[in-house]
Amino acid sequence: xxxxxxxxxxxxxxxxxxxxxxxxxxxxxxxxxxxxxxxxxxxxxxxxxxxxxxxxxxxxxxxxxxxxxxxxxxxxxxxxxxxxxxxxxxxxxxxxxxxxxxxxxxxxxxxxxxxxxxxxxxxxxxxxxxxxxxxxxxxxxxxxxxxxxxxxxxxxxxxxxxxxxxxxxxxxxxxxxxxxxxxxxxxxxxxxxxxxxxxxxxxxxxxxxxxxxxxxxxxxxxxxxxxxxxxxxxxxxxxxxxxxxxxxxxxxxxxxxxxxxxxxxxxxxxxxxxxxxxxxxxxxxxxxxxxxxxxxxxxxxxxxxxxxxxxxxxxxxxxxxxxxxxxxxxxxxxxxxxxxxxxxxxxxxxxxxxxxxxxxxxxxxxxxxxxxxxxxxxxxxxxxxxxxxxxxxxxxxxxxxxxxxxxxxxxxxxxxxxxxxxxxxxxxxxxxxxxxxxxxxxxxxxxxxxxxxxxxxxxxxxxxxxxxxxxxxxxxxxxxxxxxxxxxxxxxxxxxxxxxxxxxxxxxxxxxxxxxxxxxxxxxxxxxxxxxxxxxxx
Amino acid sequence: xxxxxxxxxxxxxxxxxxxxxxxxxxxxxxxxxxxxxxxxxxxxxxxxxxxxxxxxxxxxxxxxxxxxxxxxxxxxxxxxxxxxxxxxxxxxxxxxxxxxxxxxxxxxxxxxxxxxxxxxxxxxxxxxxxxxxxxxxxxxxxxxxxxxxxxxxxxxxxxxxxxxxxxx
Numbered sequence: 001x002x003x004x005x006x007x008x009x010x011x012x013x014x015x016x017x018x019x020x021x022x023x024x025x026x027x028x029x030x031x032x033x034x035x036x037x038x039x040x041x042x043x044x045x046x047x048x049x050x051x052x053x054x055x056x057x058x059x060x061x062x063x064x065x066x067x068x069x070x071x072x073x074x075x076x077x078x079x080x081x082x083x084x085x086x087x088x089x090x091x092x093x094x095x096x097x098x099x100x101x102x103x104x105x106x107x108x109x110x111x112x113x114x115x116x117x118x119x120x121x122x123x124x125x126x127x128x129x130x131x132x133x134x135x136x137x138x139x140x141x142x143x144x145x146x147x148x149x150x151x152x153x154x155x156x157x158x159x160x161x162x163x164x165x166x167x168x169x170x171x172x173x174x175x176x177x178x179x180x181x182x183x184x185x186x187x188x189x190x191x192x193x194x195x196x197x198x199x200x201x202x203x204x205x206x207x208x209x210x211x212x213x214x215x216x217x218x219x220x221x222x223x224x225x226x227x228x229x230x231x232x233x234x235x236x237x238x239x240x241x242x243x244x245x246x247x248x249x250x251x252x253x254x255x256x257x258x259x260x261x262x263x264x265x266x267x268x269x270x271x272x273x274x275x276x277x278x279x280x281x282x283x284x285x286x287x288x289x290x291x292x293x294x295x296x297x298x299x300x301x302x303x304x305x306x307x308x309x310x311x312x313x314x315x316x317x318x319x320x321x322x323x324x325x326x327x328x329x330x331x332x333x334x335x336x337x338x339x340x341x342x343x344x345x346x347x348x349x350x351x352x353x354x355x356x357x358x359x360x361x362x363x364x365x366x367x368x369x370x371x372x373x374x375x376x377x378x379x380x381x382x383x384x385x386x387x388x389x390x391x392x393x394x395x396x397x398x399x400x401x402x403x404x405x406x407x408x409x410x411x412x413x414x415x416x417x418x419x420x421x422x423x424x425x426x427x428x429x430x431x432x433x434x435x436x437x438x439x440x441x442x443x444x445x446x447x448x449x450x451x452x453x454x455x456x457x458x459x460x461x462x463x464x465x466x467x468x469x470x471x472x473x474x475x476x477x478x479x480x481x482x483x484x485x486x487x488x489x490x491x492x493x494x495x496x497x498x499x500x501x502x503x504x505x506x507x508x509x510x511x512x513x514x515x516x517x518x519x520x521x522x523x524x525x526x527x528x529x530x531x532x533x534x535x536x537x538x
Numbered sequence: 539x540x541x542x543x544x545x546x547x548x549x550x551x552x553x554x555x556x557x558x559x560x561x562x563x564x565x566x567x568x569x570x571x572x573x574x575x576x577x578x579x580x581x582x583x584x585x586x587x588x589x590x591x592x593x594x595x596x597x598x599x600x601x602x603x604x605x606x607x608x609x610x611x612x613x614x615x616x617x618x619x620x621x622x623x624x625x626x627x628x629x630x631x632x633x634x635x636x637x638x639x640x641x642x643x644x645x646x647x648x649x650x651x652x653x654x655x656x657x658x659x660x661x662x663x664x665x666x667x668x669x670x671x672x673x674x675x676x677x678x679x680x681x682x683x684x685x686x687x688x689x690x691x692x693x694x695x696x697x698x699x700x701x702x703x704x705x706x
Contacts, residue, residue: 030563030564032663032664033664034664034665034666036666064661064664066661066662066664068566068662071567073566073662105566105567105568117656117657117658117661118656119655119656122632122635123631123632124632127632129631129656129657130657148577154577192574193574193575193576195575226575228573228574228575229574230574233639262636264636264639264640265640266639266640266642266643266644267643268643268646269643269644269646270643270644271639271640271641271643271644272640273636273637273639273640275636299631299632301631301632301633302633303633305637306597306598306633306634308598308600330637330640331644332637332640332641332643332644332645333644334644334645334646345611346646348644348645350641350644393607393611432604432689434689434690438688438689438690438691438693438694439690440688440689440690442689465688465689465690468688468690468691468694471688495686497684497685497686499682499683499684499685500670500683500684500685501685502685502686535666535667535685536666537664537665537666537683537685538664
């Protein structure tokens, strides 16, 4: 970012009220934004064998500014990584305006020029999104048009290049997505929904190699069908991707495909859903040499339950995009209030079963990779998770959650390397006691037992909420079963919240782990030190 | 030099904040999806001149579920006394989207649920993380907002709602 830009940005900020105030007086424009800052200070620690970087300080900062003026909407996002926190790519080093956009939002048409986020269908074919915790921001810089010519038909169009740190991808993306509402089209007077949709996405990157058969342009196609009634939901999507040779798929000329089927039933107090998914060679990037979580075109999260407790996240599954088949089934049930088991406040139950296998494949060699049987699973189990949670409110002041989980994790497949399957049993107990004047204590006790990998763990957390503003917490995870070094991974901290302004300071020792948010994972390194987190919106 | 820039930036933001007399007041024209897949503009959220709570949440967010459970237990009383309604806007993505409907039904929540799966509304309202709760008055203007949840904090929200209804 040049000096002129910086001066402009500061001027806008400094004089925002004056500048926008003028508009406010005339047309009621609104200026708003948010700010988030995470800073860390690192210490040496020979228990977890970390050598701190030469610069012991690191900080990630994000400032978003939005301005709304009638049907016009504009914004920018300034980011500063000085240097980036451990675990984020060093390529973020520096600062600058990462996004800027201008939108018009009319009734039939919405146009955005600049940086934007968008998703087609369930995202299996295309999704541009931001996830700061994972350092993912694949916003497209270009043009996004959303059209709604009638109440039964809508169209989305995207054209642009993905963000790559503070630069742009070499590849270009363009796509078209349409939705047709059958019920509205035929003016059926029933409380149901039936939609069909289709997408086309094409990406191109210059190819300078010698192979005349190499595809510099790759097209993907998808179709979907969704049905909704008050109680029942059925949805499905199928994606086909043309031959897309990449570093990450060994430059195989193989095509890819994905199938997603969801069924859900929901009534008051009882609900369940079944989700099945099959992926085959679905990794898709806008540059052929992209690695890690760079320049992802589509969104392929793990289709398993996302756990809230720390020991349940030691072995998190991430989707095996080269090939996997499986699904999950969940039930939510509230035992009615007033019944014997329900008590005065009702008792809430949740059961979930998730399982994923590799595909049933035959290797072909050469540039074709493999072929596979469609509705068959291979011999290798990738992940299995059976879990049960019971949530009970005993009185206005006392609430408990009790849970059990059995997990089988194919560490060799998910993390890479040579490991046996980790089979673990986890129990967790969480209780909350409320006191007058908004004071409360929340405690978690967890245990993971396994004979495999790093053996058994125990974890505990205590959280004191002194009033709606102040919270103090202390947590520890201890790998007591490990044959080698037994380590305490602790985290103590405090947070202060006033309306939308929040400050949190903590001191922790963190293990090297796979951190997953929304089913997409990033390896985070071990560290010990201080973290300061500030967020605010205005 | 870089540190100087950061300090400059922070100072500028603070000054801008200080100058900002008028906060975000109304809901923008941003589309979210109803639980049955219909697109709805946030601009059209409506409660017939009575207050409205908009709560951003996600199925994987523990404090969000605690908050919505707590409000759910008091909801009948709140509605009777003040006519308030709560719209629960889920920011879940495809990973957990399927369980938004089942989790909320399974926990018997009496709220209207909306899906903000592309997080357009979350961004437009400058929500950094969930839970984030907005309170709107009868004219649809945002009068109060709060980030994060600790048990008992719903009482603070209720007091804000009472301020709105008692002033009438």
